[in-house]
Amino acid sequence: MITIKNKYRLNYIFNLIFKENFKKKLSFNWKNFSLRHEIINKIIEKKNFKTYLEIGCYKDDNFKRINIDYKVGVDPVSGGTIRLKSDDFFRKNKENFDIIFVDGLHHYHQVKKDIENSVKILNKGGVVLVHDCLPSRIRDQMVPRSHENWNGDVWKSIVELRTKKNFDVYTCMADEGIGIVLNRDNKNILKINCNNFKKLKFKDYYYNFSEFMNIINEDELFKIV
Numbered sequence: 001m002i003t004i005k006n007k008y009r010l011n012y013i014f015n016l017i018f019k020e021n022f023k024k025k026l027s028f029n030w031k032n033f034s035l036r037h038e039i040i041n042k043i044i045e046k047k048n049f050k051t052y053l054e055i056g057c058y059k060d061d062n063f064k065r066i067n068i069d070y071k072v073g074v075d076p077v078s079g080g081t082i083r084l085k086s087d088d089f090f091r092k093n094k095e096n097f098d099i100i101f102v103d104g105l106h107h108y109h110q111v112k113k114d115i116e117n118s119v120k121i122l123n124k125g126g127v128v129l130v131h132d133c134l135p136s137r138i139r140d141q142m143v144p145r146s147h148e149n150w151n152g153d154v155w156k157s158i159v160e161l162r163t164k165k166n167f168d169v170y171t172c173m174a175d176e177g178i179g180i181v182l183n184r185d186n187k188n189i190l191k192i193n194c195n196n197f198k199k200l201k202f203k204d205y206y207y208n209f210s211e212f213m214n215i216i217n218e219d220e221l222f223k224i225v
C-alpha cells in the first residue's frame with residue numbers, strides 16, 4: 001500500500017520534472033508574527049462584528065478560538081458545524097456574514113470560487129480573509145500536494161484578484177500569509193501581463209511577491225479594515 005509520505009514524494013518528483021524546478025526560498029519567520037485567530041479576533045473586536053464563517057476547519061484549532069456571537073464552520077471531513085464541501089454549502093446557504101475565513105481546499109480554482117462566493121454573502125463593510133497566501137518554497141505550493149506543510153497555490157488566486165477593479169486586496173505578513181479581500185474599489189490595481197493565473201510560476205512569485213500580493217504589516221491591516 002502506498003503511504004501518504006510516498007505519495008507526496010512521487011508528487012514532488014512529478015512536479016519537479018513536469019512543472020517547475022526552482023531552488024531559491026523565501027525566509028518568513030512566522031514565529032515572530034501574530035497567529036490567525038489573534039488577527040481575526042482583533043478585527044472582530046475593532047469592527048464589532050457579530051457573525052463569522054470559516055471554510056475548512058480541520059481540528060478546529062482556529063475555529064474554537066474565535067470569539068464572536070455566532071459562528072458557522074464548513075468542512076466535508078472534520079471540525080466546524082456543517083459537514084459539506086464549500087460549493088455545496090454556498091449553494092444551500094441563505095445567511096450573510098460579517099467576516100469569512102477561507103481555509104478549505106488550497107487549490108487556485110477552488111480558492112477563487114470560495115472567495116467569490118464569500119464576497120456574495122458578505123455584509124456591508126465585511127471582510128474576507130484567506131489563509132496560506134505566502135509559501136516559502138516551491139514544494140509548499142505544489143499542486144498536486146507534495147509536502148506535509150502545504151500552502152497550495154492559494155497565492156495565484158490573490159494575484160488574480162489584485163488585477164480586478166472591484167476588489168481591494170492585500171496580504172498581511174502573519175501566519176503563512178493572510179489575504180484580505182474587501183468588497184470595494186481596488187486602491188492599488190496590479191498590472192500584470194497574464195491571462196492564465198494558474199500557469200504563474202513560483203519563480204515569478206519569488207521575485208515579485210511583495211508587489212503581486214500587496215504585502216502589508218499588522219498595523220497597516222488594522223488601518224485598512
Ligand SMILES: C[S@@+](CC[C@H](N)C(=O)[O-])C[C@H]1O[C@@H](n2cnc3c(N)ncnc32)[C@H](O)[C@@H]1O
Binds near residue numbers: 077
Ligand atoms: C488547512 S485545513 C483547515 C485548518 C483550519 N482552518 C485552521 O485554521 O486550523 C483545510 C481543511 O479544509 C477541508 N476541505 C478540503 N476540501 C474542502 C472543500 N471543498 N470545502 C471545504 N473544506 C474543505 C479539509 O477537510 C481540511 O480540514
